[in-house]
Amino acid sequence: MKKLLTLFTVTLLSICACTNDKKKENLADIRTIEIAKLNDGKIVFTDKKELIINIENSLKKIKKLSVELTDLNIEYSKAIDNEKVDIIQLIGKNNDGSIKVSYPLEKVNETFRIISIGSIVVCKGCAVGCNPKRKENGDGYCTECNYSDAINCEKAEHPQLFTE
Secondary structure (H helix, E strand, O other): OHHHHHHHHHHHHOOOOOOOHHHHHHHHHHOEEEEEEEEOOEEEEOOHHHHHHHHHHHHHHHOOOOOOEEEEEEEEEEEOOEEEEEEEEEEEEEOOOOEEEEEEEEEEOOEEEEEOOOOEEEEEOOOOEOOEEEOOOOOEEEOOEOOOOOOOOEEEEEOOOOOO
16 A cells, blocks of 8 residues: 555656657556545545645645645546546645645546546635636646635646656
C-alpha cells in the first residue's frame, strides 16, 4: 500500500526529459496508480488519508500551492464539449470548498486509477461553483462561481507529467 502511494507521489513529482515519443508512451503505460475499488457498489479508497497527504505534498512542489484537503471523492460527469463522453475524476476540496483539485481517473474492471499522463486542474475562488470539469481530450476547465458577489474562479493546470 505505502509503495503504491509513494509511487504516486514520485510519479506526480517527476518530469521526464524524454527525447522521443516512444519512450514517453512506455512511461505512460507503467505510470498509473490504483487509488480505489468498487466494493458492493460503493467506492472504497485504498488509503484515503495517505492519498490526501501525497496530493497536498505534490501540490506544494508542483504548483507551489499550500492547501489542506479535507474531502476526497470520485466523481462522474460528462465532457463539457461532448455529452456522450464520460469523465471520471478524483476531486479533492479544502475545508470551505474554495479550492478544488482534480486528477483524471480511469476505471479498469472495479479499480480506479490515476492517469499520470493527464493534467492536474486546480480551481480556486469560491465554494459554490468553481468546479473542475474536463473536455473530451482531457483538458481542464473550471465552472463559474454561482453567486453574484463572488470573486472570480481561477484555474491552474499542470500539463502532462511526462513532457520535455
